[in-house]
Structures are given as C-alpha cells and as structure tokens.
Amino acid sequence: MEKMIIATRKSALAVWQSEFIKNEIEKKHLIPVELQGFKTKGDIILDTPLAKIGGKGLFTKELEISMLNGESHLAVHSLKDVPMEFPQGLILAAVSKREIPNDALLSDKFSSLNDLPNGAKIGTTSLRRKMQLSILRPDLEIISLRGNVNTRIKKLKDGEFDAIILAMAGIKRIGIDKEVRYIYEFSKDEMIPAMGQGVLGIECLNKEEILEKISFLNDKNSFIETTIERDFVKILEGGCQVPIGINAEIIGENIKIRAIIGLIDGSKFIKEERIIKLSDYKNAGVDLANEFIKKGAKELLKEASLMG
Incomplete structure (x- = not known):
C-alpha cells in the first residue's frame, strides 16, 4: 500500500x-x-x-x-x-486510548451547575444530557443546540445561552478551554457519559x-470498556433517539459500570452502578441490559421515544 x-x-x-x-x-x-x-x-x-x-x-x-x-x-x-x-x-x-469521558458545563457567567440561577438557559441537543440535567436541576430551561463546536461556542458568547454542555474530550482536543471563562466538569455520578464517549x-x-x-x-482498556457499553446499548436497542447513558471504567482488576435510562424530562428513570471483575467483561454489558429490561427498561425507552 x-x-x-x-x-x-x-x-x-x-x-x-x-x-x-x-x-x-x-x-x-x-x-x-x-x-x-x-x-x-x-x-x-x-x-x-x-x-x-x-x-x-x-x-x-x-x-x-x-x-x-x-x-x-x-x-x-x-x-x-x-x-x-x-x-x-x-x-x-x-x-x-480514551480521553476523559465526562461531560462539562461551559459558561462565561457561572462557575458551576449550582451557580446557575433558576430558569437559566442551557444548550444541548443530547436527550441523555437533557434527562440527567432535568434530574439534577428541574428548574432549568434546556434548549436544543446543534452545530459544530465553534458554532456552539459562538452562540454561548452571543448570549443565547447561560451555559452549554459539551464533552470534555472535545474541549481538551481542540483547546476550547482557552475560549470560555468557566468549565465545570460533571462527575460520572452526576452525569453518566454516552456510550464510547472520549x-x-x-x-x-x-x-x-x-x-x-x-x-x-x-487500545486494550478502551476495547474492554466500550465492548461493555456498546453491548448494553445494542441489547436495549437504544441510540440517540432515547436518553441512555452507560460508562465502564477499569479500576485496577475491577470495572466500575454506571448506567441510566429514562424519560427526557427526568420524571422516570432507572439508574444502576456495579463493580465487576475485569475478567468478567465479555458478558457484562448484555447482563446489565437484561437486568434493566427486567426492571421495565424497554417500556420506559418506548415511552421516551414517543416523548422525543
């Protein structure tokens, strides 16, 4: 070649x-x-x-x-x-190899999620982010935000939004941190990332x-983590049409898995966290998805898709 x-x-x-x-x-x-x-x-x-x-x-x-x-x-x-x-x-x-998978809140006025005033306008198109934001702060006004990263930053700078949400990976890769005054990185407990994020x-x-x-x-570690994440989403037949978050994180000889699915407005959701042995990764995504299905995940996702 x-x-x-x-x-x-x-x-x-x-x-x-x-x-x-x-x-x-x-x-x-x-x-x-x-x-x-x-x-x-x-x-x-x-x-x-x-x-x-x-x-x-x-x-x-x-x-x-x-x-x-x-x-x-x-x-x-x-x-x-x-x-x-x-x-x-x-x-x-x-x-x-995985970059930081967490989501981040970007603002020129407010330093964190808790600093946002009631009714603040937040830009994101992700149903997953919208669901989890609604759980954390149901008072916020969440508005659809499409376009490439530069377009989104311009809309923030122009005052169309009080804050926007982007992936930390993209922020780091193209140096957006120099353009915005405040970047608040969500913990994975606050906002579970998307499958494969980073x-x-x-x-x-x-x-x-x-x-x-x-x-x-x-990358071996990324392969293991994303195998779990993609298997979970595949079994639940979830994509960007429904709110679904899943993150697997290798910690020593174990893997910590966090997952959430629910309605876009956060009024109903299923959220689970578990730690498994690294050697058990091959079936972990499928097993967790089946546990979610037993708890009504399919019905909840169907309801979410009708809301979307």
Whole structure:
C-alpha cells in the first residue's frame, strides 16, 4: 500500500481526530496519509434534533459511501457517534486510548451547575444530557443546540445561552478551554457519559491489508470498556433517539459500570452502578441490559421515544 486516505467530516474536532490518526499511522508505517473532507447530512441539517432525522448515523453515512466506493480506506469517528451495525464490507477495526469521558458545563457567567440561577438557559441537543440535567436541576430551561463546536461556542458568547454542555474530550482536543471563562466538569455520578464517549472509533474496509496497518491503534482498556457499553446499548436497542447513558471504567482488576435510562424530562428513570471483575467483561454489558429490561427498561425507552 503506497498511501492511505482517511475520509473525514470537515468540523474542527473531526479534522483534529483524523489528523491525530494520520500522524500515528505515518509514524508507524512511514507511508503518506491523506485526508479527504466531506459534509455529512448531520452537518447540514442543523435546525432539527438528531433523534428526529435519523440519529447519529447521519454523521457517518457519507464517509462509509466513500470507503465502499474505493475513494478512501478508513474513517475516524467519535465512537459515541458510531451506530451498532455496519454496512457490509465495513468494520470497526480499532478503538483509541480514551480521553476523559465526562461531560462539562461551559459558561462565561457561572462557575458551576449550582451557580446557575433558576430558569437559566442551557444548550444541548443530547436527550441523555437533557434527562440527567432535568434530574439534577428541574428548574432549568434546556434548549436544543446543534452545530459544530465553534458554532456552539459562538452562540454561548452571543448570549443565547447561560451555559452549554459539551464533552470534555472535545474541549481538551481542540483547546476550547482557552475560549470560555468557566468549565465545570460533571462527575460520572452526576452525569453518566454516552456510550464510547472520549474514544475514537476507526472504521475501515474489511480488507486484511488495511486491518494490518491500523491494528496497532487498538487500545486494550478502551476495547474492554466500550465492548461493555456498546453491548448494553445494542441489547436495549437504544441510540440517540432515547436518553441512555452507560460508562465502564477499569479500576485496577475491577470495572466500575454506571448506567441510566429514562424519560427526557427526568420524571422516570432507572439508574444502576456495579463493580465487576475485569475478567468478567465479555458478558457484562448484555447482563446489565437484561437486568434493566427486567426492571421495565424497554417500556420506559418506548415511552421516551414517543416523548422525543
């Protein structure tokens, strides 16, 4: 293989992620890697919540078509945006070392969640974040916020919101911390992250030549944690259309798992936490999902999807 081509979205965060993987591959294999930019449907339709227009697969479809047409070899995604199923011929080949998976509240006026006044306007499109915010602070006015990171920051600066919520991983990767006065990092007990948050997922053509080149990118701990998280969501058949949070964290020889599902307004929810042995990770996501189902998770998610 003389060179590799990465299909990427054109947003600042997507380009940073693709550039990071490009540099890793070039260092490892001493072959040139090019980026090919695309605008996805998710980047174009900004006035409608993702849940109403088809979910997070809208951020990957154009990149997948590019790979299947032979125009590129791989694509780098935020793993939380990667659907459970892949088109024939494509595969999730590697998951990167995890950046901080927590969510964060960004504001130029207020230093923490508790500092926000009653009725403060908070920007987020995530149903998962909206649910957990509603549980923590039911008085807040939560308003849909779409667009790339720079667009969201501008809306905050322009005074459209008192605060917005973003992933800490993206904040760190593209240096947003220098642009906003206050960044309050939620603990995982306050707000359980999304499946795969903080991890890059490398999707590629299911060809041995390509798989061999990128296998070194796969991080063992991230693989274990995200296997649990993705299995949990897959069994519950949950995506961005329903409020669902799941995080697995390796701590020594154990894994701490936190999970939550519920209604968008936070009026009903199921929240669980458990610690398992590291060696028991393979069935952990499925087992936890089945426990949630016994407690009424399917019915609750169906109710949540009707509310959305």
